Amino acid sequence: MVTIDLPTLAFEVYECDSPSLAVTISKQELLDMYREMVVIRRMEMAADGLYKAKMIRGFCHLCTGQEAVPVGMERGITKDDVIITAYRCHGYTYVRGASVTSIIAELLGNELGVSKGKGGSMHMFAKNFYGGNGIVGAQVPVGAGHAFTQKYLNQQACTFALYGDGAANQGQVFEAYNMAKLWDLPAVFVCENNMYGMGTSSKRSSASTEYYTRAGYIPGIKVNGMDVLAVRQVCAYARELAITGHGPMLLEMVTYRYGGHSMSDPGTTYRTREEVQHMRSANDPSTGLKQRILDNSVADETTLKQMEREIRAEVDAAVAQAKAGKEPAESELFTEIYLKGSEPAELRGRDIEETHYYK
Amino acid sequence: MASATSGGNPDGIKPGVAHSQLLCTTTEAALKNPELAAVASSDTKRMNLYQAVNEALATALSTDETAVVFGEDVAFGGVFRCTMGLAQQFGKSRVFNTPLCEQGIAGFGIGMAAEGHTAIAEIQFADYIFPAFDQLVNEAAKYRYRSGGQFDCGGLTVRTPCSAVGHGGHYHSQTPEAYFAHTPGLKVVMPRSPIQAKGLLLASIRDRNPVIFLEPKVLYRAAVEQVPVDDYELPLEKAEILKEGKDVTLVGWGSQIYALENAIQIAEKRMPGISCELIDLRSILPWDVDTVAASVHKTGRLVVAHEAPQTGGFAAEIISKVTERCFLRMESPPQRVCGWDTPFPLVFERFYMPTMIRCYEGIRRAMEY
Numbered sequence: 001m002v003t004i005d006l007p008t009l010a011f012e013v014y015e016c017d018s019p020s021l022a023v024t025i026s027k028q029e030l031l032d033m034y035r036e037m038v039v040i041r042r043m044e045m046a047a048d049g050l051y052k053a054k055m056i057r058g059f060c061h062l063c064t065g066q067e068a069v070p071v072g073m074e075r076g077i078t079k080d081d082v083i084i085t086a087y088r089c090h091g092y093t094y095v096r097g098a099s100v101t102s103i104i105a106e107l108l109g110n111e112l113g114v115s116k117g118k119g120g121s122m123h124m125f126a127k128n129f130y131g132g133n134g135i136v137g138a139q140v141p142v143g144a145g146h147a148f149t150q151k152y153l154n155q156q157a158c159t160f161a162l163y164g165d166g167a168a169n170q171g172q173v174f175e176a177y178n179m180a181k182l183w184d185l186p187a188v189f190v191c192e193n194n195m196y197g198m199g200t201s202s203k204r205s206s207a208s209t210e211y212y213t214r215a216g217y218i219p220g221i222k223v224n225g226m227d228v229l230a231v232r233q234v235c236a237y238a239r240e241l242a243i244t245g246h247g248p249m250l251l252e253m254v255t256y257r258y259g260g261h262s263m264s265d266p267g268t269t270y271r272t273r274e275e276v277q278h279m280r281s282a283n284d285p286s287t288g289l290k291q292r293i294l295d296n297s298v299a300d301e302t303t304l305k306q307m308e309r310e311i312r313a314e315v316d317a318a319v320a321q322a323k324a325g326k327e328p329a330e331s332e333l334f335t336e337i338y339l340k341g342s343e344p345a346e347l348r349g350r351d352i353e354e355t356h357y358y359k
Numbered sequence: 360m361a362s363a364t365s366g367g368n369p370d371g372i373k374p375g376v377a378h379s380q381l382l383c384t385t386t387e388a389a390l391k392n393p394e395l396a397a398v399a400s401s402d403t404k405r406m407n408l409y410q411a412v413n414e415a416l417a418t419a420l421s422t423d424e425t426a427v428v429f430g431e432d433v434a435f436g437g438v439f440r441c442t443m444g445l446a447q448q449f450g451k452s453r454v455f456n457t458p459l460c461e462q463g464i465a466g467f468g469i470g471m472a473a474e475g476h477t478a479i480a481e482i483q484f485a486d487y488i489f490p491a492f493d494q495l496v497n498e499a500a501k502y503r504y505r506s507g508g509q510f511d512c513g514g515l516t517v518r519t520p521c522s523a524v525g526h527g528g529h530y531h532s533q534t535p536e537a538y539f540a541h542t543p544g545l546k547v548v549m550p551r552s553p554i555q556a557k558g559l560l561l562a563s564i565r566d567r568n569p570v571i572f573l574e575p576k577v578l579y580r581a582a583v584e585q586v587p588v589d590d591y592e593l594p595l596e597k598a599e600i601l602k603e604g605k606d607v608t609l610v611g612w613g614s615q616i617y618a619l620e621n622a623i624q625i626a627e628k629r630m631p632g633i634s635c636e637l638i639d640l641r642s643i644l645p646w647d648v649d650t651v652a653a654s655v656h657k658t659g660r661l662v663v664a665h666e667a668p669q670t671g672g673f674a675a676e677i678i679s680k681v682t683e684r685c686f687l688r689m690e691s692p693p694q695r696v697c698g699w700d701t702p703f704p705l706v707f708e709r710f711y712m713p714t715m716i717r718c719y720e721g722i723r724r725a726m727e728y
Contacts (some may be wrong), residue, residue, distance in 0.1 A: 003688070041522070044558050045480060074461045084470075090612070113507070114507075115505065115506050115509065116507035116508070117507075117508035117588075118504060118505065119505045123505040125506045125507075125509045125510055130470075130473055131505075131506065131510075132499065132505075132506075133512060135493055135497050135498065138466060138493060138494060138497065139466075139498075140366040140466070141460075141462065141463040141465075141466025141467050141470070141472060141494070142470035142473070142498060143472060143492075144463070144466070144467050144468050144470060145466065145470020145471040145472075145473070145474075145478070146470040146473065147470075148467065148470070148471055149470070149471050149473075149474035149475075150454065152427070152476075153691075159470075171462065172460070172462040172463050172466060172494075175458065175460035175462060175463030176463055176466070176467075178458050178463075179457065179460070179463055179467060180462070182458065183455075215373050222394055248558060271603060302606060310397060316657060335508070336503045336504045336507065336508040337503065337504055337543050338503075338544065338546075338567050338568050338645075339503075339511070339513055339543050339566075339567040342566065342567070342595075343645075344596065344645030344646075345645075345648070345649070347543075348618045
């Protein structure tokens with residue numbers, strides 16, 4: 001085990017105590033976290049390439065630069081806790097247990113995909129990971145519902161409901177805050193503040209950019225979301241409060257996406273290339289963790305380089321495997337609309353000959 | 360058009376639900392319904408529609424420990440008293456008030472249902488369901504499909520009072536079934552009477568697909584029947600033929616059924632020898648094409664009536680489908696008798712409604728083509 005001290009300003013708190021700045025963690029866990037962040041980075045880069053090669057179509061939102069949030073969160077909570085997020089979901093899908101192959105295959109829209117190729121980029125799921133939701137802010141009250149059930153069933157678990165700085169201005173987010181506080185639900189609201197709601201900087205969209213204070217009656221903590229250990233620490237802290245009956249908590253993870261909002265946004269029209277470059281060189285989450293690993297003699301540069309090479313080969317192999325997947329069967333168009341056995345008698349396809357008869 | 364909008368009382372008809380022959384006001388009448396064969400030996404109790412809804416909710420709560428009822432003011436009984444006494448009987452953790460936030464209520468219900476709960480949400484008026492439209496159409500309806508069957512919110516039922524009440528104005532009168540009927544993944548149901556309400560609501564709650572359950576608020580007190588006290592369900596996606604006839608098929612749902620009943624009385628009196636077939640669609644989505652098409656195949660004529668505006672209303676879908684199926688059997692163009700394409704009016708409600716006279720004119724147009 002090693003103990004790593006977080007910077008004094010790692011947390012800014014609102015109406016609550018600060019989590020401890022001392023992180024005690026095993027060497028293996030540090031290496032595992034590094035591995036996961038590098039896998040997500042490589043996976044997103046592969047998706048970027050496949051998109052530009054026109055093999056992935058439709059919408060695609062990459063989390064390059066934001067890897068510390070899913071990786072740190074997963075390490076701070078348990079598999080019994082629920083995560084629900086919006087459309088920038090690939091990293092969460094991976095840390096919740098889906099394989100790189102199944103994620104890439106989902107992006108390619110084939111049957112090896114985590115949602116059988118029927119969901120695509122925005123609709124990925126895993127055990128206790130409820131997506132992958134396409135509508136800005138809509139997942140937040142859904143998360144409150146999950147938290148209610150956990151409380152109702154006396155589960156020792158809570159729900160992390162995530163949204164971006166853009167979605168933070170959606171009315172239903174405040175509806176969810178209110179219900180969660182009113183009923184003391186084990187809900188942890190997490191604003192992933194990557195500074196831009198699509199192409200609008202948070203300062204131009206939000207009357208208050210202190211997202212961690214915006215519920216007023218819910219305590220909050222602002223965290224450096226580029227520091228995976230700070231994310232891990234704060235998530236464990238919020239979880240502990242939530243499951244011990246202290247009600248909801250609001251976390252703001254200040255992070256940064258290196259790419260555009262989606263693949264159709266170059267990401268350079270509303271911010272300077274210098275800004276992006278500065279974030280990459282000064283604040284990169286993987287580089288930050290790597291430095292800690294080296295500083296604490298957990299592993300040396302050669303070992304980490306070797307790990308990176310292995311990950312590269314693994315992701316390449318996963319992509320090749322995903323590419324070999326077949327299109328979903330045509331009959332999948334008609335399945336899983338209603339519970340099997342309770343469908344209408346028929347659904348029409350493109351023409352009358354294609355009518356699908358359920359019964 | 361003067362006669363169409365007079366709302367008068369020609370031919371000595373006793374109009375409205377209060378005089379309806381379709382309601383089962385005796386135990387015997389109630390229990391001879393073959394769909395209630397499973398509870399044929401049940402006791403019955405005189406109930407209006409809100410009491411029948413209340414009884415269905417109590418049954419759901421007592422037979423399913425994951426069932427929870429929530430919405431604006433439901434712990435106090437709700438504005439129409441549908442949830443009276445449930446909080447006392449089942450506890451405040453299972454029957455509770457939400458804040459005034461329809462979108463949040465729907466989303467919250469979806470989350471609960473995704474965890475396997477039976478979530479029974481009330482939206483206080485159907486006119487208030489639109490803030491929740493995204494949650495219902497994008498989140499609830501597509502959950503199963505977009506996750507490749509990993510997750511669903513089939514335990515979600517959203518109850519909401521709909522349709523005209525005589526003085527509701529723009530925002531307490533609308534009937535939004537057509538908006539939701541455009542959404543594969545949802546089911547949409549509307550009962551016409553207390554017996555129907557109890558059986559269809561229990562079926563909707565237990566159906567493992569999200570269901571929008573529209574309750575015609577004018578019937579809450581006005582419709583009274585002897586309702587079986589035992590636990591029973593009525594089939595979803597199945598229309599019911601309320602009166603057999605050979606010359607024209609009339610299709611409606613909810614409170615519109617009673618305007619159609621009266622229109623038939625006028626038509627059969629003024630056009631001696633004709634007989635009209637009356638069908639209560641009950642489920643708007645998915646709807647029972649076979650029953651309606653078989654009827655039109657027999658009669659050759661079709662009138663569909665609903666309170667919602669005509670353009671894009673569900674009558675259009677019914678007529679389109681039936682025309683595909685029965686084109687060569689049609690004796691006259693199918694008729695729609697609907698609300699006008701205006702906002703639901705306050706002061707002009709009597710002119711807006713597809714009353715028995717307007718429904719009768721629809722029958723006449725179908726017969727005299």
